[in-house]
Amino acid sequence: MPQPTLVWLRHSLRLRDHPALVHAAERGPVVPVFVWAPDEEAPWAPGGAARWWLHHALQDLDEQLRERGSRLILRVGPSAETLRAVAEEVGADRVVWNRRYEPNFAHRDDEGQAALQAAGLETYVAESQLLHDPDGVETTSGGPYHVFTPFWKKVRKENLLETGPPLDIPDLPAPEAWPSSEPLEALELRPEARDGVDWAGGLRDAWTPTEAGGHDRLQYTLDTVLGDYDTDRDRPDVDGTARLSPYLHHGQISPRQVWHTIESWADDTGRHGHARPLLRQVVFREFAYHWCHHYPDTPTETYRDKFTDFPWRDDAEALARWKRGETGYPIVDAGMRQLYETGWMHNRVRMLVASFLTKDLMLHWRHGAEWFWKTLVDADLSANTFNWQWTAGCGADAQPFFRIFNPVSQSERYDPDGTYIRRYVPELADLPDDVIHAPWQTSAARLKALGVTLGTDYPRPMVDHAEAREEALAAYETVK
Numbered sequence: 303m304p305q306p307t308l309v310w311l312r313h314s315l316r317l318r319d320h321p322a323l324v325h326a327a328e329r330g331p332v333v334p335v336f337v338w339a340p341d342e343e344a345p346w347a348p349g350g351a352a353r354w355w356l357h358h359a360l361q362d363l364d365e366q367l368r369e370r371g372s373r374l375i376l377r378v379g380p381s382a383e384t385l386r387a388v389a390e391e392v393g394a395d396r397v398v399w400n401r402r403y404e405p406n407f408a409h410r411d412d413e414g415q416a417a418l419q420a421a422g423l424e425t426y427v428a429e430s431q432l433l434h435d436p437d438g439v440e441t442t443s444g445g446p447y448h449v450f451t452p453f454w455k456k457v458r459k460e461n462l463l464e465t466g467p468p469l470d471i472p473d474l475p476a477p478e479a480w481p482s483s484e485p486l487e488a489l490e491l492r493p494e495a496r497d498g499v500d501w502a503g504g505l506r507d508a509w510t511p512t513e514a515g516g517h518d519r520l521q522y523t524l525d526t527v528l529g530d531y532d533t534d535r536d537r538p539d540v541d542g543t544a545r546l547s548p549y550l551h552h553g554q555i556s557p558r559q560v561w562h563t564i565e566s567w568a569d570d571t572g573r574h575g576h577a578r579p580l581l582r583q584v585v586f587r588e589f590a591y592h593w594c595h596h597y598p599d600t601p602t603e604t605y606r607d608k609f610t611d612f613p614w615r616d617d618a619e620a621l622a623r624w625k626r627g628e629t630g631y632p633i634v635d636a637g638m639r640q641l642y643e644t645g646w647m648h649n650r651v652r653m654l655v656a657s658f659l660t661k662d663l664m665l666h667w668r669h670g671a672e673w674f675w676k677t678l679v680d681a682d683l684s685a686n687t688f689n690w691q692w693t694a695g696c697g698a699d700a701q702p703f704f705r706i707f708n709p710v711s712q713s714e715r716y717d718p719d720g721t722y723i724r725r726y727v728p729e730l731a732d733l734p735d736d737v738i739h740a741p742w743q744t745s746a747a748r749l750k751a752l753g754v755t756l757g758t759d760y761p762r763p764m765v766d767h768a769e770a771r772e773e774a775l776a777a778y779e780t781v782k
């Protein structure tokens with residue numbers, strides 16, 4: 303009987319379209335292993351919301367494997383050492399995995415690979431996290447892309463995306479004897495297991511964190527979202543985007559599966575024009591990874607040098623109010639509360655709250671990126687880093703710093719009936735449409751008649767947007 307192969311699982315928590323699993327199954331017995339080593343990933347070990355998701359993703363994967371006569375081996379400890387020990391226990395001669403491209407993780411994987419090889423184990427690294435090879439796409443003058451549109455044109459025109467048909471689930475031969483495994487609870491991923499408090503009720507209500515849940519959401523996207531995606535994608539008050547980001551982040555669905563399914567839908571229905579805007583966003587994810595791969599310091603270092611001297615403020619109370627969704631700007635507060643309650647926030651509102659933090663409050667973008675890291679179920683080092691630097695005006699292809707979102711006009715435009723605000727800021731639910739976006743502009747008497755006293759039921763705005771904008775622009779003048 304051939305020696306078993308270990309499949310080291312990290313962000314590919316699925317059975318379908320899993321190149322490392324297919325590779326292992328072609329050789330003989332397969333031992334799927336997940337090693338929990340948060341210290342190795344510090345400071346970017348999964349945050350609370352992502353840990354909750356991870357718990358359920360691992361549980362789901364184990365159940366699916368058991369239905370096929372296999373199982374998931376869980377271990378806690380340093381990755382390479384632990385894998386070596388499992389390999390010895392089960393007599394495996396090879397460890398295989400799907401490559402991770404995020405800065406911070408990529409070089410740790412390289413170190414892990416070197417350690418495994420030094421211990422006499424064969425290794426094989428497959429590709430599945432991205433549709434493109436970040437080192438294989440270059441501008442005409444050489445080097446990485448900094449602007450999305452030329453990147454998009456290049457990968458499409460030169461066929462540089464790996465969009466072939468996804469792989470089927472292979473048969474998974476079992477080893478003669480299974481190695482020992484920790485119980486899932488030993489990883490202490492769920493909040494009640496860690497700190498005795500169950501704050502995950504909102505996450506449970508909002509998500510089905512399984513591989514099947516990802517495929518259901520993709521099917522829903524085809525049936526319900528795609529037709530109006532281009533017009534609805536900026537509307538937080540409607541369910542108008544794919545909501546696939548946590549499934550993509552945890553690898554419960556691969557970008558190739560998403561691409562292939564959408565393109566097949568377009569071929570079948572002839573609606574290529576409807577599919578294209580969403581496919582473009584999927585490639586936007588590639589672009590974020592491309593940029594972070596080439597600028598691996600960006601999770602902590604500001605990309606544009608001139609912003610290093612920007613006079614960011616140091617104001618713990620302002621930061622705390624932003625986190626709690628108590629800024630007094632209803633659309634900003636709705637976004638921050640949606641984030642805390644459901645672990646996700648609509649993209650348009652992510653941009654608004656990020657602009658508010660970095661420009662109206664002039665707090666460093668890293669504070670925002672760190673809070674998102676803790677609270678997003680889709681917290682992803684490349685996407686989060688790229689988008690925070692982009693919104694703050696200091697990244698690649700950035701929104702210029704002087705373009706500062708007005709939280710009131712954005713609210714009126716993208717949440718015209720206040721449906722989104724009413725959902726997440728219930729103390730304002732009874733305000734009429736012409737008041738809800740900026741309640742402080744209405745007289746105290748009228749507000750009182752409507753059941754709201756500012757400063758008691760809901761905060762007054764913590765800054766005056768027009769004044770804050772002028773201050774931010776003046777600060778920008780000092781570094782531009």
Ligand SMILES: Cc1cc2nc3c(=O)[nH]c(=O)nc-3n(C[C@H](O)[C@H](O)[C@H](O)COP(=O)(O)OP(=O)(O)OC[C@H]3O[C@@H](n4cnc5c(N)ncnc54)[C@H](O)[C@@H]3O)c2cc1C
Pocket residue numbers: 535543544545546547548550551580583584585586587588590647648649650652653656674678680681682683685686687689690693
């Ligand atoms: C400040 C800020 C922080 C962000 N942090 C993250 C993060 O940690 N993780 C994350 O996955 N996304 C992040 N995003 C990007 C974006 O908000 C989410 O990917 C999107 O809201 C996910 O919802 P969806 O699946 O419905 O998106 P859809 O609009 O349906 O798009 C489909 C897919 O395309 C990709 N995509 C779409 N927009 C972007 C984008 N701007 N950047 C990168 N990929 C994109 C995602 O994988 C998404 O699932 C951030 C955006 C901002 C402004």
